[in-house]
Amino acid sequence: MSKIFEEVRFPHVTFKNHVARSATNDYAGNEDGTVSEFQMGLYRELAQGGVGMIITGHYAVCPLGRNDIHQNALWDDSFIASQRRLTDMVHENGSKIVAQINHAGAKAQAAAIGGAQPVAPSAVEVAPGVMPRALTAEEIAQVEDDFAAAALRAKQAGFDGVQVHCAHGYLFSQFIDPAHNKRADAYGGSVENRFRIVEETLRKVKAAVGGTFPVFIKIHCNAVEGDAQFASDLVYMLKAAAALGVEAAEISGFDFAKQPRDKRLYYMERARRAREASGLPVILVGGIRTLAEMDEVLDGGLDMVSLSRPFVCQPDILKRLQAGESSKCIGCFGCFSCYQKTGKRCVLH
Numbered sequence: 001m002s003k004i005f006e007e008v009r010f011p012h013v014t015f016k017n018h019v020a021r022s023a024t025n026d027y028a029g030n031e032d033g034t035v036s037e038f039q040m041g042l043y044r045e046l047a048q049g050g051v052g053m054i055i056t057g058h059y060a061v062c063p064l065g066r067n068d069i070h071q072n073a074l075w076d077d078s079f080i081a082s083q084r085r086l087t088d089m090v091h092e093n094g095s096k097i098v099a100q101i102n103h104a105g106a107k108a109q110a111a112a113i114g115g116a117q118p119v120a121p122s123a124v125e126v127a128p129g130v131m132p133r134a135l136t137a138e139e140i141a142q143v144e145d146d147f148a149a150a151a152l153r154a155k156q157a158g159f160d161g162v163q164v165h166c167a168h169g170y171l172f173s174q175f176i177d178p179a180h181n182k183r184a185d186a187y188g189g190s191v192e193n194r195f196r197i198v199e200e201t202l203r204k205v206k207a208a209v210g211g212t213f214p215v216f217i218k219i220h221c222n223a224v225e226g227d228a229q230f231a232s233d234l235v236y237m238l239k240a241a242a243a244l245g246v247e248a249a250e251i252s253g254f255d256f257a258k259q260p261r262d263k264r265l266y267y268m269e270r271a272r273r274a275r276e277a278s279g280l281p282v283i284l285v286g287g288i289r290t291l292a293e294m295d296e297v298l299d300g301g302l303d304m305v306s307l308s309r310p311f312v313c314q315p316d317i318l319k320r321l322q323a324g325e326s327s328k329c330i331g332c333f334g335c336f337s338c339y340q341k342t343g344k345r346c347v348l349h
């Protein structure tokens with residue numbers, strides 16, 4: 001039998017198999033930030049489908065960092081009870097669940113932040129007409145505190161860990177990306193400076209939740225500008241995360257949504273090299289669709305596989321893979337319609 005179905009151990013947490021459901025925003029939370037009944041149903045299906053590690057969609061750590069009006073939130077203690085219902089249900093169904101915590105930065109939708117100007121490392125236009133303002137040093141310290149407080153609430157709500165989101169163009173991703181970070185202070189320039197906000201956040205998170213509560217990161221491994229340099233920056237960042245007691249890094253890329261329909265294992269080679277050079281365990285995400293591809297990831301020296309769209313399309317995909325099928329979700333080139341069409345989670349569902 002494939003090693004995929006065996007348990008995987010990290011220093012402070014063990015998952016019953018090597019498969020994660022990658023963080024997937026379902027745009028279906030209640031507008032007040034609590035978990036909706038629709039979401040309870042989605043997570044129930046994932047837990048019953050046998051996923052070892054369910055990573056939630058990204059949760060907002062503060063009101064100005066909210067992505068969309070249906071995103072779940074963890075910026076106040078009042079959210080703990082609703083999240084506790086979710087974690088209890090997942091545990092009753094035999095799975096584990098990790099909360100992804102995020103600040104949307106310049107990608108926060110206007111409606112989600114009351115029409116305020118979004119924030120970023122620097123005032124660099126992110127989309128036509130969307131010009132964020134640069135965070136001050138005091139605001140950076142506040143964002144770090146917000147992450148730590150949200151992580152503590154996740155622990156109090158019964159999550160099995162937290163994942164700090166540093167990928168996909170949100171606030172921390174922009175800080176580590178030289179194309180978006182033009183700062184001249186201690187948070188811009190060298191990789192040490194660009195990663196400083198993440199390091200300081202991880203230190204504060206660890207102090208808040210205690211040394212044994214599992215903390216993960218998700219990080220992009222490539223960059224539009226200076227990609228070769230970014231590959232070596234990545235090794236620095238993973239080593240720094242390892243030194244701070246991070247269990248593992250989930251490795252993604254900025255361009256996951258633009259990959260050709262038939263491409264697979266988008267970031268395998270870079271993730272493999274970064275794991276080898278840094279020593280930090282790596283969870284690979286992006287374009288993994290068959291059991292053979294999952295085996296290839298583990299045989300290549302990586303620690304776990306993570307999938308998003310296949311679980312949108314077929315929450316019971318693990319059982320299907322065991323029966324010799326492959327994913328129906330072929331990464332629909334130009335589709336990405338997941339959850340966004342009324343009443344439909346997936347165009348193929």
Ligand SMILES: Cc1cc2nc3c(=O)[nH]c(=O)nc-3n(C[C@H](O)[C@H](O)[C@H](O)COP(=O)(O)O)c2cc1C
Pocket residue numbers: 022023024025026056057058100165167168218252256285286287288306307308309310331336338339
């Ligand atoms: C509908 C949708 C929502 C997503 N939401 C998140 C999210 O909240 N946080 C995150 O880190 N990645 C998010 N992603 C990216 C996935 O986690 C994953 O990295 C990407 O889809 C590539 O994996 P896949 O080829 O298995 O889909 C989302 C992807 C989709 C399709």
Ligand code: SF4
Pocket residue numbers: 309310312313328329330331332335336337338339345346347348349
């Ligand atoms: S809507 Fe398209 S991309 Fe999303 S899960 Fe379904 S098939 Fe895959």
